[in-house]
Amino acid sequence: MEELIKKAIEARDESYSPYSHFKVGAALKTRSGKVYAGTNVENASYGLTVCAERVAVYKAVSAGEREFEALAVFTEADELTPPCGACRQVLWEFSKDMLIILANTKGEKRLRLSELLPMPFERKEF
């Protein structure tokens, strides 16, 4: 999984964050072994900003992927940066037990998505 963190670090370098100056990199590993990376993309209309995690998920899903094994999130913040609530819900849609790796320059922490999102919104009937 060190390779996945490396991809998240590389993605962070591409962050478009002129408003917050908070650079985030994410790398998502599919069950088939591919990696899709994403970074946060901000906008002058702040609410249109998209997090790094969702960029990675949307890239992967657009490429036909539906099952994910792990997500690494890297920032240089002193405290580890967990995915925001919206990103947790988007990840949950696809792989409920995925491994989430939070990393910064000091270290890393691994946990399951189900720990981060204990009561997700789900629709079982349509």
Ligand code: THU
């Ligand atoms: N951000 C992410 O990309 N992922 C997170 O998990 C938290 C927040 C971004 C959004 C925005 O560009 C910046 O960090 C500050 O909130």
